[in-house]
Amino acid sequence: MATKVQRQKSKKKNSHRDSYLIKNGHVITAVDSFKGDILVADGKIQLLGKHLEVIEPGAKVIDATGLYVLPGGVDPHVHMELPISGGQFSADDFETGTRAAIAGGTTSIIDFVTPEPGQPLLEALYERKEAAKKSLCDYGLHMSITSWNENIPEEMRQCVEQEGISSFKVYMAYKETIGLDDKYILAVMVEAAKYKARVMVHCEYDEIIAYLRKKFISGGKTEPKYHALSRPVGAEEDAVSRVVLMAATAGCPLYIVHLSTVRALFRVFQITPEELDAVVETCPQYLLLDRSEYERAGFEGAAYVMSPPLRTVADREFLWKALGDNRVQVVATDHCPFNMKGQKDRGSDDFTKIPGGAAGVQHRMALLYTYGVLEKKISLNQLVALTSTMPARVFGLYPRKGALVKGADADILLWDPRAEDIISAKTHLHHCDNSIYEGFRTRGKPHMVMINGKIAYEQGVVKCEKGSGHYLKR
Ligand SMILES: [Zn+2]
Numbered sequence: 492m493a494t495k496v497q498r499q500k501s502k503k504k505n506s507h508r509d510s511y512l513i514k515n516g517h518v519i520t521a522v523d524s525f526k527g528d529i530l531v532a533d534g535k536i537q538l539l540g541k542h543l544e545v546i547e548p549g550a551k552v553i554d555a556t557g558l559y560v561l562p563g564g565v566d567p568h569v570h571m572e573l574p575i576s577g578g579q580f581s582a583d584d585f586e587t588g589t590r591a592a593i594a595g596g597t598t599s600i601i602d603f604v605t606p607e608p609g610q611p612l613l614e615a616l617y618e619r620k621e622a623a624k625k626s627l628c629d630y631g632l633h634m635s636i637t638s639w640n641e642n643i644p645e646e647m648r649q650c651v652e653q654e655g656i657s658s659f660k661v662y663m664a665y666k667e668t669i670g671l672d673d674k675y676i677l678a679v680m681v682e683a684a685k686y687k688a689r690v691m692v693h694c695e696y697d698e699i700i701a702y703l704r705k706k707f708i709s710g711g712k713t714e715p716k717y718h719a720l721s722r723p724v725g726a727e728e729d730a731v732s733r734v735v736l737m738a739a740t741a742g743c744p745l746y747i748v749h750l751s752t753v754r755a756l757f758r759v760f761q762i763t764p765e766e767l768d769a770v771v772e773t774c775p776q777y778l779l780l781d782r783s784e785y786e787r788a789g790f791e792g793a794a795y796v797m798s799p800p801l802r803t804v805a806d807r808e809f810l811w812k813a814l815g816d817n818r819v820q821v822v823a824t825d826h827c828p829f830n831m832k833g834q835k836d837r838g839s840d841d842f843t844k845i846p847g848g849a850a851g852v853q854h855r856m857a858l859l860y861t862y863g864v865l866e867k868k869i870s871l872n873q874l875v876a877l878t879s880t881m882p883a884r885v886f887g888l889y890p891r892k893g894a895l896v897k898g899a900d901a902d903i904l905l906w907d908p909r910a911e912d913i914i915s916a917k918t919h920l921h922h923c924d925n926s927i928y929e930g931f932r933t934r935g936k937p938h939m940v941m942i943n944g945k946i947a948y949e950q951g952v953v954k955c956e957k958g959s960g961h962y963l964k965r
Contacts, residue, residue, distance in 0.1 A: 516555030521880035534944035563598025563902030568823035591920035608638035626960035655964025680741035694730035715792035719800035824851035828923035887965035
């Protein structure tokens with residue numbers, strides 16, 4: 492233990508001069524694969540090529556023979572320490588959540604500012620930035636618009652032009668708290684369009700859901716499975732249908748978060764790409780799990796309570812096809828864990844009180860590699876595109892992030908394709924007592940992770956310190 496601390500200290504002292512030559516790896520980008528070397532110094536990629544020799548004095552050579560060399564993962568949809576009612580928060584804070592992310596190969600996250608309805612956007616931003624300072628990896632923030640008033644257009648302009656926030660989020664669901672009526676969503680899109688800022692939308696038809704929730708609870712139908720039954724496929728399908736029309740009308744780039752079903756995906760294509768710049772995201776849970784989880788005994792199904800809910804096996808299989816042919820372009824996690832004990836169990840006799848969300852940020856890359864690449868549903872290049880390059884491009888981080896090119900931040904993942912693992916809440920770094928992937932076998936995991944040119948993870952240990960992440964202006 493003592494030696495480890497000492498080593499970290501001495502490394503920190505010379506950190507600005509850390510220099511590495513990563514040799515003989517199999518370099519994989521979103522479009523390319525080649526055997527080669529990467530020289531890293533001053534936190535950046537200095538050179539890529541074949542048979543590079545050490546030209547930096549003191550550069551350490553890292554032998555990457557037998558490893559894939561990928562750009563670090565970018566997860567553009569996570570909720571660390573998300574406030575919920577009763578003064579509680581989602582179970583991972585920015586420190587524990589980013590530590591888990593790094594261990595899984597993700598080197599940048601984008602979280603959300605969620606102002607209290609009526610709260611000035613910039614005030615909420617400063618509060619959120621304060622919380623996010625604990626991050627171990629670099630982080631950006633999307634701004635949620637949770638209510639509308641005449642100051643919002645000017646505040647949105649400040650977000651884009653002063654604060655480096657080029658994306659806004661709106662919720663069609665949750666109208667009792669943070670959701671917006673369509674006319675205000677359209678207003679947000681009209682403003683965002685002025686700056687070519689992207690609007691992310693949670694697409695679910697709130698009134699239908701509110702009606703069904705009330706109906707089930709008053710009928711004594713309180714178990715977790717009614718969460719899924721109260722959020723039917725049609726509620727997502729209809730919302731997507733309206734939102735693509737709104738975005739096309741406003742001329743605003745659109746990003747549909749956590750799309751879960753084939754019927755909703757078809758609605759995206761009722762508008763042509765010439766009329767609308769739309770990017771579609773799905774999440775590992777919609778690719779690997781299905782609604783049968785809600786039939787689990789007792790209260791166990793509560794772990795899978797999330798919105799939208801898990802869908803059918805057919806939806807799952809179709810979403811894999813849509814990744815394969817690029818109709819879905821980003822895989823993010825919507826990481827938002829809650830403990831079964833003390834959090835999810837608030838809804839033990841009323842599913843509407845179960846906080847929605849699950850952990851996933853640590854396992855996105857390994858799950859997609861195992862169940863996507865190894866099962867030939869996506870290529871290795873697509874893995875990089877879906878988890879790193881596309882999210883970086885879409886949210887204004889490219890080529891600083893999401894790319895292995897000269898001048899990019901040296902966020903580099905050395906991926907060991909032979910390593911094996913079994914996911915479990917007993918061993919994961921997520922700060923929560925359950926995993927929706929409990930018992931899932933994975934192949935491939937990070938051998939080493941570099942962030943901004945420093946070794947952030949090696950031999951199973953996260954080495955960077957709390958607070959070492961930087962805020963990403965986009
Ligand atoms: Zn979310």
